[in-house]
Amino acid sequence: xxxxxxxxxxxxxxxxxxxxxxxxxxxxxxxxxxxxxxxxxxxxxxxxxxxxxxxxxxxxxxxxxxxxxxxxxxxxxxxxxxxxxxxxxxxxxxxxxxxxxxxxxxxxxxxxxxxxxxxxxxxxxxxxxxxxxxxxxxxxxxxxxxxxxxxxxxxxxxxxxxxxxxxxxxxxxxxxxxxxxxxxxxxxxxxxxxxxxxxxxxxxxxxxxxx
Amino acid sequence: xxxxxxxxxxxxxxxxxxxxxxxxxxxxxxxxxxxxxxxxxxxxxxxxxxxxxxxxxxxxxxxxxxxxxxxxxxxxxxxxxxxxxxxxxxxxxxxxxxxxxxxxxxxxxxxxxxx
Numbered sequence: 296x297x298x299x300x301x302x303x304x305x306x307x308x309x310x311x312x313x314x315x316x317x318x319x320x321x322x323x324x325x326x327x328x329x330x331x332x333x334x335x336x337x338x339x340x341x342x343x344x345x346x347x348x349x350x351x352x353x354x355x356x357x358x359x360x361x362x363x364x365x366x367x368x369x370x371x372x373x374x375x376x377x378x379x380x381x382x383x384x385x386x387x388x389x390x391x392x393x394x395x396x397x398x399x400x401x402x403x404x405x406x407x408x409x410x411x412x413x414x415x416x417x418x419x420x421x422x423x424x425x426x427x428x429x430x431x432x433x434x435x436x437x438x439x440x441x442x443x444x445x446x447x448x449x450x451x452x453x454x455x456x457x458x459x460x461x462x463x464x465x466x467x468x469x470x471x472x473x474x475x476x477x478x479x480x481x482x483x484x485x486x487x488x489x490x491x492x493x494x495x496x497x498x499x500x501x502x503x504x505x506x
Numbered sequence: 507x508x509x510x511x512x513x514x515x516x517x518x519x520x521x522x523x524x525x526x527x528x529x530x531x532x533x534x535x536x537x538x539x540x541x542x543x544x545x546x547x548x549x550x551x552x553x554x555x556x557x558x559x560x561x562x563x564x565x566x567x568x569x570x571x572x573x574x575x576x577x578x579x580x581x582x583x584x585x586x587x588x589x590x591x592x593x594x595x596x597x598x599x600x601x602x603x604x605x606x607x608x609x610x611x612x613x614x615x616x617x618x619x620x621x
Contacts, residue, residue, distance in 0.1 A: 305507045309560055311516055315536065315586035322511060476514070483510065494507060 297387050298397050298502035299380040300325040301348035302484070304408065306494045310476065310485070320475055320485040323406070325500050327482060329371050330391040331364060334379070343381045346393065347374030348497075376497055395484045398474050403503035405470045408492035412464030422457045467491035471503050515560040521589035522582060525564055527552050527603055528596030528616050533566060533580060534588040545588055548578055551616070554602040555582075567606060569614075575607060595619040 302325030309317045332345040353361065353373045364371045369390040387393075398404060418424040418440035427436035440459065443452045469490055476485025490498060525531065533548045550568030562582040570576050580587055596616035606614055 306511050308511050308514055310514065311583070311585055314538070315584055317581055317584065320514075322514060324510070481510070483514075485514070 296397050297330075297344050297346075297380060297382060297385065297393065298404075299344070299346065300328050300393060300395065300397065300484075300500045301346055301376055301378050302326065302482075302498055302500055303349075304490055304492055304494055304496050304498050305483070307489065312475070318475055318487055319489070320487060321406075321472075321490040322476070323484050323486065323490065323498060323500060324482055325484045326394045328393045329369075329374065330387045330389050330393070331369075331371060331374065331377055332366075333385045333387065333389055335385075341381070342383060342385055343379045344385045344387055345377055345379045347371065347377050349375035351375040378499055380499070380501065394479060395477055395482055396479050398477065398484060398500070400474050400477055402474045403471045403506060404474055404486060405468050405501045405503050406472055406486060406490045406498050407466060407468045407501065408490055408496055408498040410463045410465055410467045410491045411493050413462040415460065416462035417459045418457065421459065421462045424457075471505060512559070516583040516585075519583055519585070519587060522587060523590060523592055525552055525555060525590065525592070526595060526598075527554055527601055528598035528619075530593040530596070531566060532591040532593065533578075534590070535580070536586045536588055549593075550576075550578075551596070551603070551606065553577065553604070553606065567603075569610075573610070595621065 302323040305322040305324050307319065307321050309319050312318050326348065328346040328348045330344055331347040334341060334343040334345065336342055350372045356373050361373065364374060367389060371390065417438055419426045419438045424440055426438045427433050429437060443456055443458060469488065472486035472488050474484060475487050476483065484500060492498060529552045531552055535546050535548060537544055537546050548566060548568065550566040553565045553567045556563045560583055563579050564582055565577055565579045567575060567577045597619040598616060
């Protein structure tokens with residue numbers, strides 16, 4: 296069975312484990328997901344499984360989306376989010392339904408999300424630069440990035456140098472989060488630790504890469 | 507979404523009575539030493555409470571034998587707390603008794619409240 300789900304970040308709380316220790320938990324409402332398409336080497340050049348999640352009103356989908364879900368008489372509900380999971384051997388068929396029971400408590404998962412956007416951020420916030428001294432006659436240099444490079448040689452700033460710029464709102468993966476909570480009835484999955492993105496953000500839950 | 511999180515909260519520990527700041531309490535905490543489990547009692551004054559669902563805490567201050575103040579924060583809903591006994595209530599006029607930290611001896615006393 297494919298170990299992957301699309302879900303929505305609900306938020307964080309803490310629970311007590313069997314030893315009585317408080318464990319930080321991010322709760323994700325994952326699935327039910329439907330296999331909307333299986334990509335094959337022959338037809339698509341790679342193998343992957345496309346999952347759909349999040350029922351929407353039919354009129355919120357474009358006709359293209361509706362047509363895609365209607366292929367092969369799959370009779371799928373109108374799904375808002377479609378995401379692909381790369382796998383070597385797709386052990387699922389189109390139309391299959393996946394729920395949180397593909398995971399088990401104690402397993403490790405990776406969670407992919409879109410981090411919160413921070414806008415145009417300075418180098419102190421973005422790359423943890425130290426900024427300038429707070430005292431000794433400094434003015435307007437407290438959060439400055441400092442020198443960006445050498446002088447006449449090379450006479451330019453090297454590409455890829457760290458500096459101020461747009462921060463956040465990018466794809467981030469949190470690796471090796473332990474599954475501590477499963478609720479098949481409400482499609483909830485709880486992982487230890489934090490997960491990228493705001494509450495209500497769409498996240499992908501996958502089997503951990505580094506297992 | 508908030509309701510889902512609320513439903514996952516830990517149950518309220520029935521062995522912890524309603525605490526008020528200024529209460530003198532005995533907190534019985536389960537402590538694991540290797541395979542053995544024993545109960546330790548921490549006695550002191552409740553400095554403040556932090557009410558936040560599962561994350562609720564209360565902080566107890568006691569002055570150790572050498573005159574050094576020791577503050578310990580407990581998770582109110584933790585299963586490690588076996589029970590809490592309230593010895594006496596105090597008449598206090600604020601929710602956070604931070605001023606006790608700077609006081610010693612006679613001025614660190616609180617007036618008992620009977621009810």
